[in-house]
Amino acid sequence: MLLFRLQILLVAATLFLSGITGPRLTVYLASQQGNIPLEFRGILLSLPDLTLIVLLLVTAARLVTEADYRARLLGFVQWAGRGAGKWWVLLLGWMLIGVFFALNGAVALYSSLHLGMALALALILGDLFLQHERIRLVVVGTLIAGGVFQAGIALLQAVNGNALGLSVLGEVEPATSAVTSFYRAPGLTSSPNHLGGYLLIALAIGALTQYGFRNTRWRIPLIGIIGLLLAGIVTTLSRSTALGVLSWALSVLPFVWTSLPYIVRRNLISGAMLTILLGSAWATALLAADPTNIYQRTFAPRDFFFVETWPLIQENPILGVGAGNLMLEVGARTVDQTLLQPVRNAWLYIWAESGLPGVLLFFMGCWALLRGRNRSSGYSLVFTGALLGICVIALFDHYFWAVHPLRVYFFGLVGLCLGSQLLPASDWSAVNLDEGDA
Secondary structure, three states: OHHHHHHHHHHHHHHHHOOOOOOEEEEEEOOOOOOOOHHHOEEEEEHHHHHHHHHHHHHHHHHHHOHHHHHHHHHHHHHHHHOOHHHHHHHHHHHHHHHHOOOOHHHHHHHHHHHHHHHHHHHHHHHHHHHOHHHHHHHHHHHHHHHHHHHHHHHHHHHHOOOOOOHHHOOOOOOOOOOOOOOOOOOOOOOHHHHHHHHHHHHHHHHHHHHHOOOOOOHHHHHHHHHHHHHHHHHHOOHHHHHHHHHHHHHHHHHHHHHOOHHHHHHHHHHHHHHHHHHHHHHHHHHHOOOHHHHHHHOOOOOOOHHHHHHHHHHOOOOOOOOOOHHHHHHHOOOOOOOOOOOOOHHHHHHHHHHHHHHHHHHHHHHHHHHOOOOOOHHHHHHHHHHHHHHHHOOOOOHHHHOHHHHHHHHHHHHHHHHHHOOOOOOOOOOOOOOOOO
């Protein structure tokens, strides 16, 4: 029982801390180039990495001491391996092959092992989520609490118009190269775009939970929480997140619209219109001090840092340059001291590092989860909808793969997509406290 409770606590801590991307323990630096962001230059351990390592140790102890748990988890792993899980395992195996030809084999090995740890989290979390409604309640509560925590900090940052002095927690100051006179709130992530993606998952599960509690005294506080999460997303002024939220909503509503009571449908339409109105007004107010950047934040094309990465893809289209080695290769070929960044597209990023087989395996892993969604379960619809939103965001940014804390968070979502596939039919409710063990 103690190991089980430790498992739940460590899973919750890992999900919550994945939104804090700054504090890191440097284990090994493969490059001293200061014009390359630190997270792309070596082996670093973030806060969720540390809790994940402890989780794996606790899980190993439970596997050794509890025969029932060992049999159950093995059964879940075998089921996942016959479905979407096999694509992620194949991707891990392919990445490990890159260790033998990468510019820096140690970094390639660590990046591959990190993916392996994240995949283990997905399987552990998926199995736990499937077992009992109270465990699901803890996971849901953690996802929402993490989002509320980050959104609250983002709102304070927006009101302050600057960082809050929380550098010890990884808060970033506005970049000296920023061309805007307003402050896009990053929360405790390293970028406003990262915060937007993190809040997307919290918003998705918050919406489901609000519906589950629609006839209880919790409905009003939950509406307030959803409003706070939406406000946090607005403070990021992230266009890719807006597209991700839209993709999530459009992937869920067609399946549930006719089953929703009229008053819920009316409230959704009214709430959406009010959110658009208030969000637009807020965004305009944030941009008003610098009108020229209204165009910059809405219609101007963003810098994808395509030029630095594309030559490597052209030279290594099949094998790639090895996991974690993209910026090491870019840095080795660049003599000037301009700031170097990886391509802001997760699909191209994976292609550059793991070659065409790598990006195809990543696609198949995502596609298998989306195709396997359980349309009779609100959990499955919402989680796979959030996954689709992330796949859309991946066209415009790389952080759910390239930034390790958010990669852990992404694979937490993969595990929730897997576990929710096997849940029985529900009335889209997030909570049923009378349910027993699955």
